[in-house]
Amino acid sequence: MSNGQAGHAGQAGQAGRAGRAGRTVLAVFVVLATWIQVRAADNARQIVEEAQKRTDANSQRYEGLLQVFDAKGKVSDKRWTFERLGSHGRSKSVLRFTAPAEVKGVALLVVNHPDRASDQWMWTPAIERDRRIALQDRSTRFFGTDFSFEDLEERDVDQYDYTLAGDDTVDGAACWKIQSTPREAKSSQYTRSIVWIRKDNYAFARIENYSRDQVVRRLNYSDIRNVQGIWTARQLEMTDVKRGSRTRLTLDKLEYNVPLKDEDFTLQAIRRQ
Amino acid sequence: MRRGRSGGSGWRVLLTFVVLVASSPTTAAQVVSQRGFIDGSVVLFPQEAPNDPVRVIGDLLARDDVFVKPAPWLQFAGGIDLRANTHDQVEDSWRVDLTDRTIRRPRVAVRRLSATVNRGPLTVDAGKQFIRWGKTDIVTPTDRFAPRDFLNVIDAEFIAVIGVRAVVQVDDETFEGVWLPRFTPSRVPLLDQRWTVVTGQPAELPLVDGGSVLPGGSQAGVRWSHVGAGFEYSLSFFDGFNHLPNIAPALQPAPPSLEVTRVYPSIRTYGGDAALPTRWATIKGEAAYFSSSSPDTDEYVLYVVQLERQTGEWAIVAGYAGEVVTTRRAQLTFAPDRGLTKSIVARASYTIGPTRSVGFETAVRQNGAGLYAKAEYSQARGAHWRATVSGVVIGGGDDDFLGQYHRNSHVRAVLRYSF
Numbered sequence: 001m002s003n004g005q006a007g008h009a010g011q012a013g014q015a016g017r018a019g020r021a022g023r024t025v026l027a028v029f030v031v032l033a034t035w036i037q038v039r040a041a042d043n044a045r046q047i048v049e050e051a052q053k054r055t056d057a058n059s060q061r062y063e064g065l066l067q068v069f070d071a072k073g074k075v076s077d078k079r080w081t082f083e084r085l086g087s088h089g090r091s092k093s094v095l096r097f098t099a100p101a102e103v104k105g106v107a108l109l110v111v112n113h114p115d116r117a118s119d120q121w122m123w124t125p126a127i128e129r130d131r132r133i134a135l136q137d138r139s140t141r142f143f144g145t146d147f148s149f150e151d152l153e154e155r156d157v158d159q160y161d162y163t164l165a166g167d168d169t170v171d172g173a174a175c176w177k178i179q180s181t182p183r184e185a186k187s188s189q190y191t192r193s194i195v196w197i198r199k200d201n202y203a204f205a206r207i208e209n210y211s212r213d214q215v216v217r218r219l220n221y222s223d224i225r226n227v228q229g230i231w232t233a234r235q236l237e238m239t240d241v242k243r244g245s246r247t248r249l250t251l252d253k254l255e256y257n258v259p260l261k262d263e264d265f266t267l268q269a270i271r272r273q
Numbered sequence: 274m275r276r277g278r279s280g281g282s283g284w285r286v287l288l289t290f291v292v293l294v295a296s297s298p299t300t301a302a303q304v305v306s307q308r309g310f311i312d313g314s315v316v317l318f319p320q321e322a323p324n325d326p327v328r329v330i331g332d333l334l335a336r337d338d339v340f341v342k343p344a345p346w347l348q349f350a351g352g353i354d355l356r357a358n359t360h361d362q363v364e365d366s367w368r369v370d371l372t373d374r375t376i377r378r379p380r381v382a383v384r385r386l387s388a389t390v391n392r393g394p395l396t397v398d399a400g401k402q403f404i405r406w407g408k409t410d411i412v413t414p415t416d417r418f419a420p421r422d423f424l425n426v427i428d429a430e431f432i433a434v435i436g437v438r439a440v441v442q443v444d445d446e447t448f449e450g451v452w453l454p455r456f457t458p459s460r461v462p463l464l465d466q467r468w469t470v471v472t473g474q475p476a477e478l479p480l481v482d483g484g485s486v487l488p489g490g491s492q493a494g495v496r497w498s499h500v501g502a503g504f505e506y507s508l509s510f511f512d513g514f515n516h517l518p519n520i521a522p523a524l525q526p527a528p529p530s531l532e533v534t535r536v537y538p539s540i541r542t543y544g545g546d547a548a549l550p551t552r553w554a555t556i557k558g559e560a561a562y563f564s565s566s567s568p569d570t571d572e573y574v575l576y577v578v579q580l581e582r583q584t585g586e587w588a589i590v591a592g593y594a595g596e597v598v599t600t601r602r603a604q605l606t607f608a609p610d611r612g613l614t615k616s617i618v619a620r621a622s623y624t625i626g627p628t629r630s631v632g633f634e635t636a637v638r639q640n641g642a643g644l645y646a647k648a649e650y651s652q653a654r655g656a657h658w659r660a661t662v663s664g665v666v667i668g669g670g671d672d673d674f675l676g677q678y679h680r681n682s683h684v685r686a687v688l689r690y691s692f
Contacts, residue, residue, distance in 0.1 A: 043639075076627040076628055076653075077656065098306075099656065100310075100655060100690050100691065101308060101310070101691030102310070102653070102659060102690075104306075105308055116502070119500075120554040125403075126407045127431075128403040129405050132505060132548060132555075133505065134550035134555040135550055136550060136555075136582070137582070137583040140583040140588075141586070141624070142624075144624060144628075156592070177348065179530040182559050222383045225675070263391065263393055263394065267447070267500075268356070268440055268442050268447075272340075272342075272348055272389060272391070273348070273350065
């Protein structure tokens with residue numbers, strides 16, 4: 001073997017070692033990145049789990065004022081009473097309009113499930129009938145507000161996959177920014193959501209809902225107060241980005257763990273005015 | 274059976290209700306809710322009808338429903354209607370009507386008056402109440418406890434019935450039993466007005482109202498409903514009387530006239546309904562077989578298949594209503610439910626904004642003999658006011674249920690104050 005050949009062989013050996021080292025570094029990097037991502041996903045899920053745990057309650061009741069602002073700034077008011085038995089994916093809720101007079105008595109029963117989309121029925125007193133809200137109709141606006149029927153469901157941690165998307169601030173409060181992607185059984189109109197969760201109290205600060213790559217609805221939480229040990233936003237504002245309209249929901253007379261009965265959350269119960 | 278005449282004890286019943294509610298032991302903790310409206314409308318018919326030259330009709334309705342909950346397990350519901358009309362569609366008397374069996378609309382009527390008791394899975398409603406069965410919207414074959422006011426055939430409101438309804442809901446299963454001791458008929462068009470169309474009648478022979486032969490027996494029905502994950506269905510059985518009448522004409526010699534009597538035949542119906550959401554639309558179906566022991570009454574199957582979809586600001590319902598007559602027995606009837614069959618029917622509404630909407634509705638007979646189309650614009654103002662303008666076009670031939678009303682195309686304007 002000549003020196004030249006030996007030199008070439010040495011260079012080739014060095015190059016081979018360098019290549020192996022590079023592949024090793026790359027593999028380590030990929031493993032590390034995957035591990036970090038898994039940890040981030042784990043962390044993201046843990047954060048959402050913690051946020052959910054902190055809002056667990058046997059029941060909830062409030063009186064809501066809905067103010068719908070159309071793109072021209074015109075306002076129309078609606079009022080409802082809301083009662084919920086259970087928490088998150090194992091809850092049932094009844095929402096009943098109390099104003100304006102022409103929709104008084106209209107009620108929506110939502111039965112949430114941990115592993116799939118909720119079941120919903122609407123009672124319309126003018127025709128004395130209830131109607132099931134089909135899954136494919138959940139993306140439509142609820143009674144002229146900017147909330148869709150799906151937005152009235154309670155989110156459950158098991159219905160989504162999570163990724164930590166970084167840190168951010170909302171209204172001056174430090175937040176985790178988490179991407180949540182609905183699992184197939186959830187049957188969501190949204191392809192993904194970005195959720196901002198406050199680091200100081202694990203309260204939701206904002207949700208941006210996407211359809212493909214477009215933000216379609218944005219929900220902002222404000223006036224966050226501690227009510228019976230649960231950090232709760234007293235004001236929620238949903239913006240329909242495409243229409244340019246928004247609906248502000250203000251929670252009044254909010255109470256947790258009020259005595260409610262299972263029999264008040266049935267189709268028969270929403271018929272009672 | 275007996276000739277119908279409404280009782281006049283309405284004031285006493287209303288007073289008893291008020292006393293009962295006021296004296297309930299937990300009055301202080303009562304939850305009271307109320308809703309009502311005052312509704313003024315004007316209808317303009319461009320064409321005169323042969324039996325009715327009046328082309329402009331004004332109508333006034335004040336309605337108030339009150340719900341009182343003295344205890345979590347008990348609720349009382351009471352409602353009252355006050356009416357006035359420029360075309361003699363409302364009775365002159367100020368008596369309080371409880372039974373809603375009169376030919377004209379009562380001036381003062383108890384719209385509903387019932388008590389609801391709820392214990393665990395059991396709910397019992399007793400009194401004058403609305404009972405709705407079925408899932409479809411256009412024609413509802415299983416909706417047997419829901420008579421309607423057909424003074425204006427295409428715009429018919431429901432009339433409450435007097436009876437007891439018991440419901441047991443256990444998980445996904447609901448069992449329902451209804452018993453009505455007293456029959457409530459649908460209100461049919463007035464003989465001397467445009468929604469009664471008589472073809473082939475000698476012009477010189479006046480129509481005379483022979484009244485109603487109201488059945489005296491009770492009616493009953495049972496229904497089982499199942500709610501599944503994403504679908505639901507019901508089976509029902511009804512044993513009672515058709516709230517839509519057979520018409521018994523009789524020539525009267527002196528003075529010469531054609532006396533028209535309404536007879537309500539006994540019927541049994543065996544029915545079912547289902548709703549199945551799919552990826553694109555909700556499919557709803559409903560069918561009932563009507564059998565009768567009356568020798569003058571047809572036996573038949575009514576069925577409806579409809580698709581329902583909400584997308585964006587649109588809510589759309591479209592379907593087909595059909596009929597299969599299994600036994601035909603010659604008889605004149607007033608049967609809008611059967612009259613709307615063999616038709617393609619559709620309804621669509623579009624929400625323009627928080628206060629404005631438009632709606633469209635149509636029914637087309639499959640043989641093209643009858644057509645009905647309606648367009649409506651509605652706008653709310655503030656928290657109480659709503660104005661609605663609608664235009665209805667009816668076309669077709671005299672021998673078709675829809676087509677016979679071809680002179681009754683109209684424009685309607687309604688102003689409502691809700692409170």
